[in-house]
Amino acid sequence: MKVTVSLIKADIGSVVGHVVVADEIKAIAEERLKRAVVDEKIIDFRVFNAGDDLELLMTHRRGVNSEEVHELAWETFNECAERAKELKLYGAGQDLLKDSFSGNIRGLGPGIAEMEFTERKSEPLIAFMMDKTEPGAFNLPFFRIFADPFNTAGLVIDPSMHSGFIFEIWDILEHRRVKMSSPEEIYSILALIGGKSRFVIKRVYPKPGKLPGDEPVAVVSTEKLYQVAGEYVGKDDPVALVRAQSGLPAVGEILEAFSFPHLVSGWMRGSHNGPLMPVSFRYAKCTRFDGPPRCIAAGFQVCNGKLIGPIDLFDDPAFDYTRQKAMEIVEYMRKHGPFEPHRLSAEEMEYTTLPKVLKNLKERFEKI
Numbered sequence: 001m002k003v004t005v006s007l008i009k010a011d012i013g014s015v016v017g018h019v020v021v022a023d024e025i026k027a028i029a030e031e032r033l034k035r036a037v038v039d040e041k042i043i044d045f046r047v048f049n050a051g052d053d054l055e056l057l058m059t060h061r062r063g064v065n066s067e068e069v070h071e072l073a074w075e076t077f078n079e080c081a082e083r084a085k086e087l088k089l090y091g092a093g094q095d096l097l098k099d100s101f102s103g104n105i106r107g108l109g110p111g112i113a114e115m116e117f118t119e120r121k122s123e124p125l126i127a128f129m130m131d132k133t134e135p136g137a138f139n140l141p142f143f144r145i146f147a148d149p150f151n152t153a154g155l156v157i158d159p160s161m162h163s164g165f166i167f168e169i170w171d172i173l174e175h176r177r178v179k180m181s182s183p184e185e186i187y188s189i190l191a192l193i194g195g196k197s198r199f200v201i202k203r204v205y206p207k208p209g210k211l212p213g214d215e216p217v218a219v220v221s222t223e224k225l226y227q228v229a230g231e232y233v234g235k236d237d238p239v240a241l242v243r244a245q246s247g248l249p250a251v252g253e254i255l256e257a258f259s260f261p262h263l264v265s266g267w268m269r270g271s272h273n274g275p276l277m278p279v280s281f282r283y284a285k286c287t288r289f290d291g292p293p294r295c296i297a298a299g300f301q302v303c304n305g306k307l308i309g310p311i312d313l314f315d316d317p318a319f320d321y322t323r324q325k326a327m328e329i330v331e332y333m334r335k336h337g338p339f340e341p342h343r344l345s346a347e348e349m350e351y352t353t354l355p356k357v358l359k360n361l362k363e364r365f366e367k368i
C-alpha cells in the first residue's frame with residue numbers, strides 16, 4: 001500500500017531573535033495535528049524545530065500536493081503565527097508570505113519535501129532538517145550518498161544498488177529541471193550541482209530493479225523565499241527525506257555523508273559561507289554569529305503509515321570529530337569578517353540586504 005510522507009516547514013517566529021521555536025508554539029502545532037489524526041486527515045505526525053524553523057512531519061494516504069494536507073499545514077502555521085504575534089516572538093509570521101491559501105502550500109513561503117511510495121516490508125526513513133542555510137546544502141551529501149562509492153559501500157558491494165541512481169536536478173533560477181543518470185553521467189551531474197545556489201538535487205529515483213522506478217527514494221525542499229517575496233526575508237532553511245536499507249543506502253551510509261562539515265551559504269543574515277554542523281535535537285539552536293548552519297536527523301521506521309521513532313541520529317559521539325572540525329572552520333572563516341569568501345559572492349549577495357546599502361553609495365562614484 002502506498003504512503004505519503006510530507007515534511008512541511010516554516011519560520012513563523014522564534015524566541016530570542018532567530019534562535020529557537022518556543023515550546024508553547026510547538027505545543028499548538030501538536031494539538032492541531034493530533035486533531036487531524038482523530039479526523040483521519042493524516043495517519044501520524046511529529047513536530048520538530050530546527051533552530052527557528054517549525055517542522056511538521058506527517059504521514060497520510062492522500063498523495064503529494066494534497067489540498068487537505070497542505071491546508072492543514074498552512075492553518076497550523078497560521079495558528080502558531082497568531083500566538084507568536086501575541087507573544088511578540090521574533091519574526092512572527094516571517095515565512096507566511098501570502099494572505100490566503102489557494103489549494104497548495106507551494107509558493108506561499110513554507111518549504112516542502114514530500115514523497116509517495118509503496119511501503120516496503122520494512123521501511124526505514126530519515127528526515128533531515130537544517131537551519132541557517134539553503135537547499136543546495138543537500139547537494140554534496142546527497143551526491144555522496146547516492147553516487148560516491150567512497151561514501152556508500154553498497155554502490156560497490158550490493159548487487160541491487162550496483163547500477164546506481166537517477167538524480168532529478170532543478171535549476172531554481174530558470175525554473176527547469178533535468179533527470180541525470182549516475183554513475184554514467186556523474187561528471188555532468190557535478191558540473192551542475194557544484195553550483196549549489198542555482199542547481200539543486202530535488203529527487204533521487206532508483207534504477208529499474210526491486211523498487212518501482214517512479215517512486216522517489218529521496219526528496220529535498222527547494223522553495224526560494226526570495227522568489228516568493230521579491231526581497232530578502234531570510235534563507236530557505238531546507239528539509240529532506242531519505243529512505244534507507246534493502247537495496248538503498250544503509251542508514252550509516254546516509255549519515256556518513258554528513259561527517260564532512262562542508263561549506264554552505266547562510267549563517268549570519270543569510271550572507272555568509274560556513275560549515276554545516278550535524279547536531280543532536282537539543283543543539284538545534286543557532287547561537288554563534290547566528291550559527292553555524294546546522295542539521296538534525298530524525299530516524300523512523302514507517303509501519304502502515306505510523307511513525308516509530310524519532311531516533312536522534314546525530315546524537316552520537318561518532319560525530320564529535322565532525323563538530324570539532326566544523327568549529328575549527330568557524331574560527332578560520334570568522335577571521336575574514338566582512339571579506340569574501342566568508343561573505344557570499346557578489347552574485348549571491350544580490351538576494352540579501354546588501355544591495356540597499358550599495359544603492360546609497362551610487363551617487364558618490366565618479367567616472368575613471
Ligand code: F6R
Pocket residue numbers: 017018132234235266267268269270290
Ligand atoms: C539568518 C537569520 C539571521 C538574521 C539576523 C538579522 O537566516 O535569520 O541571521 O538574518 O539575525 O535579523 P534581523 O534583520 O531580523 O534583525
Ligand code: MG
Pocket residue numbers: 011013014017018052091094234
Ligand atoms: Mg527566523
Ligand code: MG
Pocket residue numbers: 011050051052053131132237
Ligand atoms: Mg531558520
